[in-house]
Amino acid sequence: MRLSGNLFAGLANSIWSALIGLAVVPFYLKYLGIEAYGLIGFFVTTQALLSLLDMGLAPTINREVARYSASGNLQEAGKLLHTLAIVYWSMAGAIALLILVLAPLIAEYWLQSKQLSPQSISHAVMLMGLVVACRWPIGLYQGALIGAQRLAVSSSVSITMATLGSLGAVLVLAFVSPTIEAFFIWQAGIGLVYAVTMRWAAWRVIGRLKWLRFNVDELKRIWHFSVGMSGVALSATVLTQLDKVILSKMLGLEEFGHYMLATVVVSGLYVLILPMFNAMFPRLTTLVVAGDTGKLTDLYRLGTRMLATVLFPIAMVLVIFAEDLIRIWVGNQDIASSVAPIISLLAIGSALHGVMFFPYALQLAYGMTRLPLIINALLMIVLIPLIIFFALTYGALGGAIAWLLFHVLYMLLGTWLTHRHLLKGLGMIWLTQDVGIPFVLSFLAGLAGYYVIQNSDSSYMKLMLGGVLALTAVLFSIAMLPTYMRTILLQNIRHDK
Structure with missing residues (x-):
């Protein structure tokens, strides 16, 4: 696909996702209140921190698929994708279990609330873990599609799921239950559908080989770049999320909600940044190889x-x-x-x-x-x-x-x-x-x-x-x-x- 086409597809996805995300915030504030919105902000930060467990595999599959694509042998990337998928789905289960165990401690010793009960906060944090686990494999399949320069496919799926996730959440809050627990249950269901759909799209683009198995040799081949990317991801996540982690502890949920509301507005800038990066990175890699x-x-x-x-x-x-x-x-x-x-x-x-x-x-x-x-x-x-x-x-x-x-x-x-x-x-x-x-x-x-x-x-x-x-x-x-x-x-x- 052309560079301009990839860029426009990425922009369409980012712009729509940002607009729909901004549009539903007043409804979240109306039905949940600013403290519960602070919990949503805490969920976003938690999800970013847990991305460290990715171990650099998503950018690795992006780069490897781009290299296979440049050499005209895209289907061979399926061996690596299958191996990494097993790692990813296993990690999703571990994440859900980890947060389930830590939820009561987070509710009691970390988050500060004047209106929400510790039990309600604990249940919300448990559900956050379920949402993160359901959405976890998305990054792998999305990385494969971006590396293959199929941003139109990735963007179409993302636009659909962002719409269902945001508008559906408003309907659930308005007509089913105006609680933070209902919000996260809905997001978990949409996250699972999102992951399964993205998996189907990635394999359709790359094409399945007849025999696929977990291949340790594939992991050995990419480990150097993956470990390096894991270190980069660790430091980058600390740099971009440390303010939120510290403030979530130092501030009450109301003031923290104000800070997260500001970050939601400013995150609109990444509507331009991330699609440009996703379109340019595979092309820069191809020119380096050439x-x-x-x-x-x-x-x-x-x-x-x-x-x-x-x-x-x-x-x-x-x-x-x-x-x-x-x-x-x-x-x-x-x-x-x-x-x-x-x-x-x-x-x-x-x-x-x-x-x-x-x-x-x-x-x-x-x-x-x-x-x-x-x-x-x-x-x-x-x-x-x-x-x-x-x-x-x-x-x-x-x-x-x-x-x-x-x-x-x-x-x-x-x-x-x-x-x-x-x-x-x-x-x-x-x-x-x-x-x-x-x-x-x-x-x-x-x-x-x-x-x-x-x-x-x-x-x-x-x-x-x-x-x-x-x-x-x-x-x-x-x-x-x-x-x-x-x-x-x-x-x-x-x-x-």
């Missing part, structure tokens, strides 16, 4: 520039117009006032994080898992005291301050270390031109918007102005693309196969 450094450099720079061109203006809108957006969305001025400053800081940090997905993709395309592991280890030394200090001082807002400072450091350190080893000499050009130009244009547009909105009381008018400013920044950034980048962009849209 040894075509020229095309690799061009695609790396163009991908970064196009992502930054759209990502930074949207982040700018969130920074300037966060309070108006939340007021319209949830209809509560108190929540809007509390959440808006957190959104502003998280948005800038997440936008910087987004463009760093390209150096990360470049590292993985070369099979260099040690480099991101070193970068993450260095950053972790700084992040932990940052979060603790700012969270103790400023609460939920402190977590957002730490997130921003961390990603500024990540961009500087990560760019320097990446281009000391890969595409040497490109680091400063990449940072000042491919990242810097879209950032400066978005900053100037945001500055103009900040002064203009002082004379307006209408939230709708402010958001419309934000949209106009964001579009203006995007157009200016595209106009400033070098000629060769515009040529490559048109070639990928029209002729890439």
Whole structure:
């Protein structure tokens, strides 16, 4: 499938999933309340932390399927997929059992609630484990489809399941039982259907061999890359989830719910980031295998520039117009006032994080898992005291301050270390031109918007102005693309196969 087709399919999936996810939040708040919504936020964090048990196998199957696809021997990837599937389904059962055992301890000693009983929280945590277990194998089959560059198939399944999961949950809360337990039971059922459907789709694309068995040799072949990716995943998950883990302990569920509400809004930026990564990573891997450094450099720079061109203006809108957006969305001025400053800081940090997905993709395309592991280890030394200090001082807002400072450091350190080893000499050009130009244009547009909105009381008018400013920044950034980048962009849209 064409690169542009994969990218549009991924974007469609991410945009729809984000929109449907945002649309149901007011209903969750209405039927469950802010403390129960805090439990949903805790579930999201738990799911991310448990992804460490993946041991790097999902990105490994992605890379291996991409390599098999590049050599024209895609069906051979079925041997590895079958072996890893046995590992994944076994791990799903272990996860459910682990959380079942830990649930009473989490309810009593970790989460703090004024309205929910410890028994209700314990039951909810047990059901979280069931949901995570049901959804666990999805990552493996999704990785296989992405590696085969079948994002259209993966996206179609994901869009359907996201719709059923979110809208179905609202119907269950409205007409069956407005409880957090009912919410998680529904999510568990949808998760299981999701996993089975994704399994069917992956095998249909790859094609089954006649004889399949658990093959230890397949695990031995990939263990080096997989272990490296496991270390990267461990450090990356700590870096991206540590703020939430610490705040879930330090804050009450109500204030933690505010923080998680802000993260839900800012997660909309990943609507652009993840599809771009999923579309570009297999292509970068193919160019590395082919040894075509020229095309690799061009695609790396163009991908970064196009992502930054759209990502930074949207982040700018969130920074300037966060309070108006939340007021319209949830209809509560108190929540809007509390959440808006957190959104502003998280948005800038997440936008910087987004463009760093390209150096990360470049590292993985070369099979260099040690480099991101070193970068993450260095950053972790700084992040932990940052979060603790700012969270103790400023609460939920402190977590957002730490997130921003961390990603500024990540961009500087990560760019320097990446281009000391890969595409040497490109680091400063990449940072000042491919990242810097879209950032400066978005900053100037945001500055103009900040002064203009002082004379307006209408939230709708402010958001419309934000949209106009964001579009203006995007157009200016595209106009400033070098000629060769515009040529490559048109070639990928029209002729890439």
